[in-house]
Amino acid sequence: MLNKVIPYNIRKIILEQSKRANVGHIGSALSIVDIIAALYGEIIKVSELHKDSRDRFVLSKGHAALALYAAFFLKGWITEKDLNSYCADGSLLGVHPESTLPGVDFSTGSLGHGLSMAAGSALGARLKNYQWRVFALMSDAECNEGSVWEAVMFASHHKLSNLIVMVDDNGQQAFGYTKDVLSLRPLAKRWDAFGWDVSEVDGHNVQELKDKINSLTIESGPPHVLIAKTVFGKGVSFMENKIKWHYWPMSDADYKQALSDIEIIK
Amino acid sequence: MRAELIRTLIELADKDERIILLTGDLGYSVLEPFCERFPKRFFNVGVAEQNMVGIATGLAEAGFIPFVYSIATFASLRPYEFIRNGPILHALPVRIVGIGDGFDYGPAGPTHYSLEDVGVMRIQPGITVIAPADYQQARTSILATWNLPGPVYYRMGKDDKFVASGLEGRFELAKAQTVRNGSDLLIVSMGSILKEAFIAAEFLAKHKISSRIDVIASISPAPIADLVEALRNFSWVFTLEAHYVTGGIGSLLAEIIAEHGLKCRLIRCGVKDLFDGLSGSQAFMYRKCGISGDILAGKMLAAMQGSKRRRKVEGVSGE
Numbered sequence: 001m002l003n004k005v006i007p008y009n010i011r012k013i014i015l016e017q018s019k020r021a022n023v024g025h026i027g028s029a030l031s032i033v034d035i036i037a038a039l040y041g042e043i044i045k046v047s048e049l050h051k052d053s054r055d056r057f058v059l060s061k062g063h064a065a066l067a068l069y070a071a072f073f074l075k076g077w078i079t080e081k082d083l084n085s086y087c088a089d090g091s092l093l094g095v096h097p098e099s100t101l102p103g104v105d106f107s108t109g110s111l112g113h114g115l116s117m118a119a120g121s122a123l124g125a126r127l128k129n130y131q132w133r134v135f136a137l138m139s140d141a142e143c144n145e146g147s148v149w150e151a152v153m154f155a156s157h158h159k160l161s162n163l164i165v166m167v168d169d170n171g172q173q174a175f176g177y178t179k180d181v182l183s184l185r186p187l188a189k190r191w192d193a194f195g196w197d198v199s200e201v202d203g204h205n206v207q208e209l210k211d212k213i214n215s216l217t218i219e220s221g222p223p224h225v226l227i228a229k230t231v232f233g234k235g236v237s238f239m240e241n242k243i244k245w246h247y248w249p250m251s252d253a254d255y256k257q258a259l260s261d262i263e264i265i266k
Numbered sequence: 267m268r269a270e271l272i273r274t275l276i277e278l279a280d281k282d283e284r285i286i287l288l289t290g291d292l293g294y295s296v297l298e299p300f301c302e303r304f305p306k307r308f309f310n311v312g313v314a315e316q317n318m319v320g321i322a323t324g325l326a327e328a329g330f331i332p333f334v335y336s337i338a339t340f341a342s343l344r345p346y347e348f349i350r351n352g353p354i355l356h357a358l359p360v361r362i363v364g365i366g367d368g369f370d371y372g373p374a375g376p377t378h379y380s381l382e383d384v385g386v387m388r389i390q391p392g393i394t395v396i397a398p399a400d401y402q403q404a405r406t407s408i409l410a411t412w413n414l415p416g417p418v419y420y421r422m423g424k425d426d427k428f429v430a431s432g433l434e435g436r437f438e439l440a441k442a443q444t445v446r447n448g449s450d451l452l453i454v455s456m457g458s459i460l461k462e463a464f465i466a467a468e469f470l471a472k473h474k475i476s477s478r479i480d481v482i483a484s485i486s487p488a489p490i491a492d493l494v495e496a497l498r499n500f501s502w503v504f505t506l507e508a509h510y511v512t513g514g515i516g517s518l519l520a521e522i523i524a525e526h527g528l529k530c531r532l533i534r535c536g537v538k539d540l541f542d543g544l545s546g547s548q549a550f551m552y553r554k555c556g557i558s559g560d561i562l563a564g565k566m567l568a569a570m571q572g573s574k575r576r577r578k579v580e581g582v583s584g585e
Contacts, residue, residue: 052329099356105327107355113348116317120324120332127286127306128328147348150317158309 004074005041007033007206008266011235013070013083015262019255021087025095027233027245029067031170031203032137035228038209039135040071049077049102053131056105056121060114061139061168062096068104069093077103112145114138115165119155122163122223133218136165141173144182149194155223156195163223164213165196168203170232174246191225203228236261267404267422267458268296268365274408275333276300279307284329285412288322290315290336292365297335319345322360323352331359331412337371338364338380338421346386353417354392360417362387367397367423367457368508368537369551376541379551380421384456385513387419388486394439395486397421399460400428402435403483410437423458430460433481442489442496448476451570452500454493455481456507456515462552463506465559466566475570482515493522497530502573504533504566506557511536533569535562 010033018026039057046054059068066086073083078093078101085091092101096109106117118136125132142148155163169187171178178184192198197216202208209228216224232246233239236258250258276299279285286307287300301308311318315336322332334341341364342349353360364383371378387395394411396418398404404422411418432445445460446467455463460481467477480496482489497503497519505516516534523530537555545551552558556565 056327106323107351110347110351112316113320113351116320116348117324117327117352119317120321120326121328122324123309123321124325124328124330127325127330134324147314147316147320150312150314151320154311154314154317154321157312 003041005037005071007037008262009074010037010067010070011262012259013073014066015236015250015255015258017066017069017083017086019250020084022249023087023095024245024247024249025063025066026250027172027239027242028061028064028139030234030236030239031230031232032061032064032067032168033234034204034206035137035166035168035209036067036071038206038213040075041206042210043213044135055132056118056134058106058114058118058121058134058136059097059108060118060136061111061142062108062114065095065097068097072103111139111142112147115148115151118165119151119160119163122155122160123158125162126160130162130219133162133164136163138165138167139173140167140169140171140184140187141178141181143167143184143187152191152194152196159221160223161221162218164216165223165225166203167225167227168230169227170230172232172241172243172246176243188227191227195222197222197224198227199224200227200229203230204234235265267398267401267426268424269426270401270404271363271408271422272296272300274405276303278412279304282331284331286325286330286332288318288332288334290318290334290340292336292340315340315344316348319348319352319360319362323348323356323358326353326358326360327356331361333361333363335363336365337378338366338383339378341365342380342383342387342419349393349417350390354390357392357416359415361412362417362419364419364421365424367421368459369548370424372547372551373545375545381508381510381537382513383419384421384485384509385517388513388518392416393486394418395421396483397457397485398423398437398483399433399455399457399481400430401426402429403433403437403481406435406437407483410439421457425458428458428461430481431464437483439484440487440489441484442480442482442492444478444480446477446479448478450475451477451502451504451566452496453477453479453504453506454515454519455479455505456483456485456509459506459508459552459557462557462559462562466562469560469563470566473567475567485515485518488518490522493519494526494528497523497528500530502531502533502569504535504562506562507536508552508557509536511538533565535565
């Protein structure tokens with residue numbers, strides 16, 4: 001079957017839905033598009049949405065949920081009507097993902113929470129003889145939260161090799177650049193010092209992401225983290241690396257420009 | 267109640283492989299029997315209560331029934347948001363076990379006193395809140411709730427010896443248990459401070475005041491029907507808790523009385539003041555907070571005698 005979960009399709013949906021709903025968090029969603037394309041295009045195995053042994057995914061940076069909804073739509077898990085309810089009254093598709101929406105394994109939105117749940121799920125899988133893998137996608141600034149490092153220590157100590165974390169390293173947070181707010185550097189070395197298997201990858205290269213994830217040892221050894229270098233607002237010229245696109249919605253002119261920009265990297 | 271908790275958990279874990287025990291590095295000399303029997307189902311997660319609850323949430327989603335164990339303040343307050351956004355929001359069967367009922371950790375001081383744990387848990391819809399009065403009720407309350415589909419908070423006292431006379435380990439969700447019958451006033455008690463209620467009731471009996479004592483261990487769901495029925499028969503009710511009077515059963519009774527339009531005077535006996543830096547044994551703290559049996563008796567007597575005097579005055583003026 002043709003894989004529709006490709007970056008261009010996800011970007012287009014993010015722009016369309018953000019404009020229709022007149023909401024922000026656009027730059028954060030664009031930042032993870034290629035990671036989501038890699039995961040939901042090929043990597044994550046879900047034969048049935050509620051099957052116990054399915055791979056789990058935790059979008060720990062819940063504010064980028066629109067990218068996830070786009071993937072769900074492209075996989076046929078939600079309808080166009082569902083998608084068009086994004087941020088509407090009474091919708092299952094809010095800014096942050098809720099587990100009441102089939103396909104969302106864990107509700108998120110409060111940063112620093114997702115990795116602990118992912119580690120618990122990975123431990124659960126191991127207690128059940130590695131029936132599934134757990135993927136967690138975090139923001140770089142989320143590593144400001146102390147609770148992240150509690151979970152990092154736990155996963156390493158218990159050698160949760162079936163836990164695969166991606167850090168969306170776009171260098172930005174809500175109110176500034178990470179280098180100015182609370183420095184995370186050297187990020188890879190910090191994870192390495194906690195005993196994780198660390199890889200630094202191009203977070204916009206779908207093939208590289210897939211190859212790296214497919215090469216990981218899942219049955220034993222340390223947990224894995226991919227520090228994915230990304231560009232905030234990737235694909236939309238005027239959003240790239242601009243703090244205000246964490247919050248702002250698009251004007252009509254912005255929208256027109258954004259749609260034209262994503263054609264270029266198609 | 268700790269030893270009984272572990273005995274009961276071992277019994278359940280023998281029958282059900284879904285049960286897992288996690289501790290935030292506490293429970294030395296208490297948890298070992300479980301750890302030895304089920305080494306693969308016991309995890310000391312280290313001093314990291316937020317992560318402990320997050321891990322438990324992931325385990326519960328995977329089909330397990332994790333019990334997380336720590337001192338009540340650390341189990342309830344530090345990871346509170348993880349409890350809210352985890353097991354409560356996802357409706358998952360995580361069991362939070364908070365040890366230490368009010369001033370159980372006496373000389374350890376205020377960081378170890380659980381004085382608002384029931385309050386913060388009770389305001390959350392979707393979590394069952396249990397506070398047993400003695401170890402027998404700890405056992406029956408666990409047996410009645412361990413397999414519920416949603417989360418449970420257990421507030422467990424340290425006392426493994428006290429047996430509440432007349433309780434005989436009775437427990438039922440959304441029910442109160444009467445442990446002493448009386449007709450002049452009603453005492454509603456939560457947790458192991460019940461022993462002080464008995465002391466107060468004995469003292470009042472010498473003054474020809476007959477006290478009924480009800481225990482509520484099922485804080486949420488609350489025994490509303492039982493309490494409304496009981497409160498209809500009394501002009502005076504005293505709540506007793508080793509907890510701030512705001513948020514605990516004092517608040518619960520106030521809500522019930524107001525919402526049902528009951529004509530009943532409520533005196534909330536519990537902790538009211540900020541900590542002043544002076545700690546001590548549980549008995550010392552009870553006296554300091556005015557919730558030891560003797561001081562309670564004095565308060566109750568004064569209230570009742572004042573009431574009788576008022577009734578007499580009103581009666582005379584009415585004739």
